[in-house]
Amino acid sequence: MSNKKTAEETMNEVLSGDSLKNALDFVDFLRANELDPCANEDGGGWAVGGCVGDSLGYMIVDGTAGGIGPWTVWFNSCDFEKGGSADDELKETAWVHASPCGHCHAGWETCGGGKRTIFGKEFEWLCHSPLMFTDPDAKTLENLKKLLLMLKSEIAN
Secondary structure, eight states, X not given: OOOOOOHHHHHHHHOOHHHXXXXXXXXXXXXXXXXXXXXXXXXXXXXXXXXXXXXXXXXXXXXXXXXXXXXXXXXXXXXXXXXXXXXXHHHHHHHHTEEEOOOOSTTOTTOXXXXXXXXXXXXXXXXXXEEEEESOOHHHHHHHXXXXXXXXXXXXX
């Protein structure tokens, strides 16, 4: 068991205003949908929806891991190739938050990104974590939640 602070404890220490409100709302959503944040033992934030390796994504608070902040959520995968029941707003949110490869991880130097299709739109050189949401506002956060639930459903089936 980790003695690392909970996501909420860290959020309350380093965030304020709308960032804090939205981040705490996101953690409440995760817990309500059995996607509880799981502390990464290496100090790199929290896995979302299962512990590292089985998670849908991960979250950092304050930008210490990866230099992005004040809080950021990444998806580990992106199984949104066809588009399914996504409306135009949801698709646009995903497209805007497509994350280009930045050769950021040790051992991934030769990754070079990859070609992926997100809701029918093809992207070149996307990160191995293809969607990234930094300090999402309330509207973006609602779409982020919808995307996570879609991904959870896709993986479950």
